[in-house]
Amino acid sequence: xxxxxxxxxxxxxxxxxxxxxxxxxxxxxxxxxxxxxxxxxxxxxxxxxxxxxxxxxxxxxxxxxxxxxxxxxxxxxxxxxxxxxxxxxxxxxxxxxxxxxxxxxxxxxxxxxxxxxxxxxxxxxxxxxxxxxxxxxxxxxxxxxxxxxxxxxxxxxxxxxxxxxxxxxxxxxxxxxxxx
Numbered sequence: 001x002x003x004x005x006x007x008x009x010x011x012x013x014x015x016x017x018x019x020x021x022x023x024x025x026x027x028x029x030x031x032x033x034x035x036x037x038x039x040x041x042x043x044x045x046x047x048x049x050x051x052x053x054x055x056x057x058x059x060x061x062x063x064x065x066x067x068x069x070x071x072x073x074x075x076x077x078x079x080x081x082x083x084x085x086x087x088x089x090x091x092x093x094x095x096x097x098x099x100x101x102x103x104x105x106x107x108x109x110x111x112x113x114x115x116x117x118x119x120x121x122x123x124x125x126x127x128x129x130x131x132x133x134x135x136x137x138x139x140x141x142x143x144x145x146x147x148x149x150x151x152x153x154x155x156x157x158x159x160x161x162x163x164x165x166x167x168x169x170x171x172x173x174x175x176x177x178x179x180x
Contacts, residue, residue, distance in 0.1 A: 002114075002148055003051055006068060009111045010144070014047060014072070017101045022093075023047055030071060040075055041135060045093055047102070048073040052141070067143035072106070073125075074098045077135045099138045106142045115145035 007027070014025060028036065028048035040046050052069040060066070076095040099122060107119045122140045155161060 002068060002146055006111065006114060006144055006146070007049070007051075009114065010049060010070065010117075013105055013109055013111075013117075014049075014102065017105055018047055018098075025049065027051075028073065032073075041077060044075050044077040044135075045098060046073075046075040047098075048075070055143070063147050063149040065145075065147050067145055069120075069141065069143050072102055072140045072142070074102060074138045074140070075135065076137075095136045095138055099140065102140055106140065111144060115147070117142055117144050 011025060018025060023045050024043035025047040026049070028040070028050050030050040030052050032040065032048075040048060050071040050073065052071055055067045055069060057065040057067075074095060076093070076098065103119050103122060106117050109117045111117065119140060119142045122138060125137050125139050155164075
Protein backbone atom coordinates (compact mmCIF):
# COMPACT_ATOMS: atom_id res chain seq x y z
CA UNK A 1 0.00 0.00 0.00
CA UNK A 2 2.40 2.71 -1.22
CA UNK A 3 0.14 5.74 -0.61
CA UNK A 4 -0.61 4.73 2.98
CA UNK A 5 3.08 3.99 3.55
CA UNK A 6 4.44 7.19 2.05
CA UNK A 7 2.03 9.75 3.52
CA UNK A 8 3.18 9.45 7.17
CA UNK A 9 6.81 9.62 6.04
CA UNK A 10 6.15 12.90 4.22
CA UNK A 11 4.29 14.27 7.25
CA UNK A 12 7.16 13.29 9.56
CA UNK A 13 9.62 15.02 7.24
CA UNK A 14 7.53 18.23 7.21
CA UNK A 15 7.11 18.13 11.00
CA UNK A 16 10.90 18.53 11.36
CA UNK A 17 10.44 22.27 10.67
CA UNK A 18 6.68 22.78 11.00
CA UNK A 19 5.82 21.66 14.56
CA UNK A 20 2.26 20.68 15.38
CA UNK A 21 1.91 23.37 18.05
CA UNK A 22 2.47 26.14 15.48
CA UNK A 23 1.27 24.70 12.15
CA UNK A 24 -1.83 22.79 11.13
CA UNK A 25 -1.12 19.99 8.68
CA UNK A 26 -3.78 17.79 7.15
CA UNK A 27 -4.69 15.82 4.04
CA UNK A 28 -6.80 17.80 1.60
CA UNK A 29 -8.27 17.08 -1.83
CA UNK A 30 -6.18 18.25 -4.78
CA UNK A 31 -8.83 20.87 -5.58
CA UNK A 32 -10.54 22.51 -2.62
CA UNK A 33 -14.10 23.73 -2.75
CA UNK A 34 -14.78 27.20 -1.32
CA UNK A 35 -16.34 25.58 1.75
CA UNK A 36 -13.25 23.38 2.30
CA UNK A 37 -11.00 26.39 1.82
CA UNK A 38 -12.97 28.37 4.42
CA UNK A 39 -12.38 25.53 6.90
CA UNK A 40 -8.64 25.65 6.20
CA UNK A 41 -8.56 29.39 6.88
CA UNK A 42 -9.55 28.83 10.51
CA UNK A 43 -6.24 27.09 11.18
CA UNK A 44 -3.43 29.12 9.55
CA UNK A 45 -0.58 28.82 9.10
CA UNK A 46 -1.72 25.68 7.33
CA UNK A 47 -0.05 22.96 5.29
CA UNK A 48 -2.32 20.80 3.17
CA UNK A 49 -1.04 17.58 1.65
CA UNK A 50 -2.71 16.20 -1.48
CA UNK A 51 -2.12 13.00 -3.41
CA UNK A 52 -2.23 13.84 -7.13
CA UNK A 53 -1.51 10.56 -8.83
CA UNK A 54 1.12 8.13 -10.01
CA UNK A 55 3.28 8.52 -13.08
CA UNK A 56 4.58 5.11 -14.15
CA UNK A 57 7.85 4.67 -15.97
CA UNK A 58 6.81 3.26 -19.38
CA UNK A 59 9.79 0.90 -19.23
CA UNK A 60 8.48 -0.80 -16.07
CA UNK A 61 8.15 -4.54 -16.30
CA UNK A 62 6.70 -6.77 -13.62
CA UNK A 63 7.97 -4.33 -11.02
CA UNK A 64 6.27 -0.96 -11.31
CA UNK A 65 8.83 1.86 -11.30
CA UNK A 66 6.94 5.07 -10.71
CA UNK A 67 6.80 8.55 -9.27
CA UNK A 68 4.02 9.28 -6.84
CA UNK A 69 2.88 12.86 -7.34
CA UNK A 70 1.99 14.99 -4.31
CA UNK A 71 1.14 18.64 -3.66
CA UNK A 72 1.77 20.71 -0.56
CA UNK A 73 -0.46 23.78 -0.19
CA UNK A 74 0.75 26.49 2.18
CA UNK A 75 -1.74 29.02 3.57
CA UNK A 76 -0.90 32.15 5.54
CA UNK A 77 -3.38 34.70 6.82
CA UNK A 78 -1.74 37.89 8.09
CA UNK A 79 -3.30 39.52 11.10
CA UNK A 80 -1.24 42.72 10.79
CA UNK A 81 -0.21 44.64 7.69
CA UNK A 82 -0.44 43.07 4.25
CA UNK A 83 3.34 42.81 3.76
CA UNK A 84 3.43 40.40 6.71
CA UNK A 85 1.64 37.88 4.46
CA UNK A 86 4.91 37.30 2.63
CA UNK A 87 7.78 38.45 4.83
CA UNK A 88 6.42 37.61 8.26
CA UNK A 89 7.43 39.42 11.43
CA UNK A 90 8.39 38.62 15.01
CA UNK A 91 4.91 37.15 15.66
CA UNK A 92 3.97 35.45 12.38
CA UNK A 93 5.79 33.44 9.75
CA UNK A 94 5.48 34.69 6.21
CA UNK A 95 4.59 32.66 3.15
CA UNK A 96 8.07 33.17 1.66
CA UNK A 97 9.82 31.52 4.60
CA UNK A 98 7.29 28.67 4.73
CA UNK A 99 7.83 28.00 1.03
CA UNK A 100 11.63 28.11 1.26
CA UNK A 101 11.70 25.74 4.22
CA UNK A 102 9.20 23.30 2.69
CA UNK A 103 11.22 23.12 -0.54
CA UNK A 104 14.42 22.51 1.44
CA UNK A 105 12.73 19.66 3.34
CA UNK A 106 11.29 18.00 0.23
CA UNK A 107 14.02 18.39 -2.39
CA UNK A 108 16.35 15.42 -2.48
CA UNK A 109 15.15 13.88 0.77
CA UNK A 110 15.28 10.12 0.88
CA UNK A 111 12.40 8.16 2.37
CA UNK A 112 13.91 4.99 3.89
CA UNK A 113 12.94 1.87 1.98
CA UNK A 114 10.94 3.91 -0.55
CA UNK A 115 12.93 6.36 -2.67
CA UNK A 116 13.92 9.96 -3.13
CA UNK A 117 11.73 13.05 -3.29
CA UNK A 118 12.14 15.87 -5.77
CA UNK A 119 10.34 19.17 -6.09
CA UNK A 120 8.85 19.63 -9.56
CA UNK A 121 7.34 23.12 -9.17
CA UNK A 122 6.35 25.84 -6.73
CA UNK A 123 3.96 28.65 -7.47
CA UNK A 124 1.60 31.20 -6.04
CA UNK A 125 -2.05 30.23 -6.30
CA UNK A 126 -5.39 31.68 -5.33
CA UNK A 127 -8.71 30.28 -4.22
CA UNK A 128 -11.42 30.70 -6.83
CA UNK A 129 -14.26 32.77 -5.39
CA UNK A 130 -12.30 33.92 -2.33
CA UNK A 131 -11.48 37.58 -1.81
CA UNK A 132 -9.50 38.19 1.36
CA UNK A 133 -6.38 40.28 0.83
CA UNK A 134 -4.88 39.03 4.10
CA UNK A 135 -4.72 35.43 2.86
CA UNK A 136 -2.00 34.10 0.54
CA UNK A 137 -1.24 30.64 -0.79
CA UNK A 138 1.58 28.80 -2.48
CA UNK A 139 1.67 25.26 -3.70
CA UNK A 140 4.66 22.99 -4.05
CA UNK A 141 4.39 19.96 -6.30
CA UNK A 142 6.79 17.10 -5.67
CA UNK A 143 7.32 13.47 -6.54
CA UNK A 144 8.40 10.43 -4.58
CA UNK A 145 10.20 7.72 -6.56
CA UNK A 146 9.19 4.20 -5.61
CA UNK A 147 8.75 0.71 -6.96
CA UNK A 148 6.20 -1.94 -6.20
CA UNK A 149 5.14 -5.32 -7.44
CA UNK A 150 1.97 -7.34 -6.94
CA UNK A 151 4.00 -10.57 -7.32
CA UNK A 152 4.37 -11.27 -3.56
CA UNK A 153 0.57 -11.38 -3.27
CA UNK A 154 0.29 -14.21 -5.85
CA UNK A 155 -3.14 -12.96 -6.88
CA UNK A 156 -4.75 -15.42 -9.25
CA UNK A 157 -8.21 -16.21 -7.89
CA UNK A 158 -10.90 -14.44 -5.88
CA UNK A 159 -9.84 -16.60 -2.92
CA UNK A 160 -6.35 -15.08 -3.22
CA UNK A 161 -7.86 -11.58 -2.96
CA UNK A 162 -9.97 -12.64 0.01
CA UNK A 163 -6.88 -13.99 1.72
CA UNK A 164 -5.25 -10.54 1.75
CA UNK A 165 -8.32 -9.04 3.41
CA UNK A 166 -9.95 -7.11 0.61
CA UNK A 167 -13.01 -6.12 2.62
CA UNK A 168 -15.21 -4.96 -0.22
CA UNK A 169 -15.32 -8.48 -1.65
CA UNK A 170 -18.18 -10.39 -0.12
CA UNK A 171 -18.15 -14.13 -0.92
CA UNK A 172 -21.94 -14.28 -0.32
CA UNK A 173 -22.67 -11.65 -2.99
CA UNK A 174 -24.17 -12.98 -6.22
CA UNK A 175 -21.74 -13.09 -9.14
CA UNK A 176 -22.58 -10.02 -11.28
CA UNK A 177 -21.59 -11.96 -14.41
CA UNK A 178 -24.14 -14.70 -13.68
CA UNK A 179 -27.23 -12.47 -13.74
CA UNK A 180 -30.04 -12.40 -11.13
